[in-house]
Amino acid sequence: MIEIKVCGLKREEDIKYVNELKPDYVGFVFAKSSREITLEQGINLVKKLDKNIKAVGVFVDKKLSEVEKIASTLKLDVLQFHGKEDNEYMSCFKSFEVWKALGVTSKEDLKEINKYKVDGILLDSKVLGRIGGTGESFNWDIISNFKINKKLILAGGLNSDNVKEGISKVNPNIVDVSSGIEVDGFKDFDKIKEFIEKVRETV
Template sequence: MKPKIKICGLRDPENIRGVLTLQPDYIGFIFYPASKRFVGSALEATWVAQLAGVCKTGVFVDADEQQVNSYVAQYGFQAVQLHGNEDAAYCARLKQTGVTVIKAFGIDPRFDWAQLDEYEDAAEYYLFDTQSKQHGGTGTRFDWKLLEGYTSDKPFFLGGGISTENIREALEIGDSRLYALDLNSKFETAPGIKDIELLKQTLQIFNDE
């Protein structure tokens, strides 16, 4: 079964409309002020809340828990992606509100896979991205062979530099736990603005495989 597709880092209404014509499974909105794709005041919460047919995901980095809950309610998020040092208790409390929790981890050769153990009951999915001080959005991929160290049964999103050039390779990982591919910075004309034509071409490659 092919992975699902998440297109992340959206912040422009017209561009979002174009992305939705491609029928991704997930779309992501970044609420991390240090990110070049920070939503800020670019989007009306009520407009986002009305978007249908896709799982809307709010992306946060060590954000105040009440603020996250407030954004979930305002924007109609069905999922939250947590990219910071959020502990398992924080994740579990959000999960109890009914929102899907995706806990992200930056992967490099020094990554200790044992740290995932405490999150097994606190998150529905993991997301594996390239380790960076930016908490994602680098356009750089990590060595996917490092996934051999992952022993949990929990399904995961794969992020970090997925592009037109390597999407076939991502599909060839052949891991039944690979739940979704996270497409972001390699598909932009500017931070937060997706190249619809490039996405279309890439998803054609994806569908043809």
């Protein structure tokens, strides 16, 4: 079954939504973004999160000590890195599942994938100066049925209208949605519900 990650939670209402709708993962952003939260906010949100939902921390070129503090305090399940983090950096987090995000515009970008010794590769649209949550998808034909020996996470512009096509073309293990389930910059219960239903209808 395709798993689902709802990313960019920042309000207690968001936690209530996901606790009812039961995605597999939720993401908390600790990087410059409209969805950025502080460690203190993260503590408040994670303690209210259903324990069956895995918590993912999203980071961009943060100091090792800062990531370690956030990850251990919140008891995160997954660390997702969007910056210039290399294998040496990411190997410091052996007690966590680690995903590396890569922006995709052409097949050339896929050459980077196999150099990373991580548990999952997240493929996202590449937008200059932005790290995810852009609402823009990329050309999925580039990675149509692309095979890697890691979890493949599809992100970038997904919503309830296009997620089935994305799953059909890419065959990911996980789909990751953020702006596609928002109204005026805030998570929307009905949009999350529709997205999850569409994914779970796929075989």
